[in-house]
Amino acid sequence: MLPERTDVLVVGAGPTGLAVALTLAGHGVTATVVDRLAEPPVTSRAAVVHAGTLEVLDRIGIAAPLAARGLRSARFSVRDRDRVLLTVPFDRLPSRYPYALLISQAETEAVLTDRLTALGGRVLRPYEMTGLDLDGDGAVACFDGGRAVRARWIVGADGMRSRVRELAGIGFGGPADPGESFLLADVHVDSALPRDQVSLFLSRQGPLVWAPLPDGTVRLVATVGDAPRDPQAHHFQALLDERGPARRPDRITGMAWSSRFRIHHRIASTYRSGPVLLAGDAAHVHSPAGGQGMNLGLRDAVALGDALAAGPQALDGYAADRRPLAEEVLGFAAGLTRLAAAPPPLRPLRNLLLRAVSALPPARRRIATRLAGFEPASSRPRPRPR
Template sequence: MTRTAALPLPDRTEVAIVGAGPTGLTLAVTLAEAGIPFVLLDRQAQTARTSRAGVVHARTLEVFDALDPTRALSAELIGRGLPVDRFRIREGARALGTVAFDGLRTAYPYALMTPQYETEAVLLARLRALGGDVHRPYEVTGITQDADGVTLTTATGETLRADRAVGADGMHSTVREAAGIAFSGSAYEESFVLADVAMDWKPGRDEVSLTFGPAGMMVVGPLPGDRYRIVATQAQAPAEPGLGHVQRLLDERAPGQAAVTELFWSSRFRVHHRVADRYRAGRLLLAGDAAHVHSPAGGQGMNTGIQDAYALGRALATGDLDAYEAVRRPVALNVVAFTDRMTRVATTRNPALRRLRNTALGLGARIPAARNRLAARLAGLTTPRPH
């Protein structure tokens, strides 16, 4: 668990980063590598040990290598994670098709299953090795900009002056609101259940399973330490689903496949699909969930945010800020459209559409080119390579 840092705020910096999740940490590391002064602020007194993201894809590991060409950063994270090289699609207990990552043209032909807090811990260690840290707890409550810079005001009345400010502060971004940037999109009707459990799971720990069924969609992925991550749609989920509730979900969607023995953490959340109309307003910029949110299908959210942050850090280092939005906003629009299609296909309640979906998936799984395209898309390898 990250210690509470009692770092005093300086009077001024070049870049103020609001939010020290994976996006904010990646941006801070990128700026530290480039020698650009920054202040990274977070409202939480310490990092959370619960998180939604549970997978790091190949393109993100390549970003880590761009940050640290010795590959020590990616090696540290891989050592904490569990590489899985297949994504299996099921209807109940019946396998419909398999997407394999092991043929991808990358140094990382797999999905690395690891809780978000491990990704944050590795990034924070790298940041500290470069002489940086997180200023916490500082809740930014006000932001104004003028011709010469940006003034950030915290809940305690302290102020920080910066040349620019970046919102890496999530869907309800204070920076985005201060910038007056619209967040276009809408919310899904269904809620999502998220749980980390120990269980006996018949498909085993060598795959991530996407399971369809009349009751809804469910994803089960292995995590280090003999745990599993479960994500499932449900019309009205309880705020904190208990072990019995999670077991019933599994029994409905994968009968006879799972027996939960321990519940470590659970939550309910609602998912939006939105993209900021702009990524920049004057001296204010957006990255990660402040710029785009979408369905957890395919594990794209944290990975897209980390890639945003690296691209923005390089743009700040080179001064080519127009290129940041020009490259990254189309990526977000593409990811939102892709995950929305996956979610709507997976959650349809229409029996005829379900049969058509299952038939199409079964046929598609037999076509190597189609399987490889989907694998590359999930791995992030269809987005621009870091440089």
């Protein structure tokens, strides 16, 4: 049941919202977490947690349990059909987690929820936010059924269609185009590709990501011109035939689930409006190229939890620090997508450039560090856990 009052109300119980609450719990601050869904989803888009994110999550006690459930990938390869253009090694990262951890977002959420529950927290479901009134003492959030909660701070972690962001009147800028269309599936596949690394296939039709998961399935994500409403195995087989290995083609033998989605490259005009704070997809959305979205959201969450625990003076710093990082990630993801879909006249030059980079260890290490999501260390003081 919803409380009448709370210090921090977190709207959205995805990875970002759970990580905000968990970070606060580590500082001895109890947050109220609500979600509009009656049950957590069992399918999800994100499938990788990078080393830089694991370093941050280690501070809130979930890096080790995540690593125990995931598949550790020591490298990332960029391919044009059968040709490996670039291999990015993760095993020499300056980290206790020298790999990319391949794990379903549903598993990531389960680990976060288990840890939050162990610390006495829980998620209240299903409650859909319908209104928001701001005043000098914080905010009153209204929910379906006439329920209301007064909170000192409201955290919008409710995704790219954030109701919190909309009700707070925060702009969500971006191009007025229909966005990029994607197909996604977890499939069983007969393949000669290595099962210990993610492969990014470049094609003039667009990129195709091939990522093995711990349960033996392979996550496929691809840009398409017009995604079918109900994608079937044959749609993904066609993508593999068009963009994947040619000499030893992959053959799909089964499909666990599939989906389609559309992404716009957008960023909130501000991460803070009075008592309202944004994090994760509520604050930024972009192409899934490079697997940066959920990772950036998780790092937002820990930074925001720290700032909320440190006091009001730290919250403007959170907003000032995080938005430029999101702008950089948006540019990086968009650049990867453009690189993948280079027109035919430019593809030989692109491939030559990537192979030249692959021959330079320092360049490979820089790319690995960038993909891994290491961020500049903040000079702002963090509160000590109580």
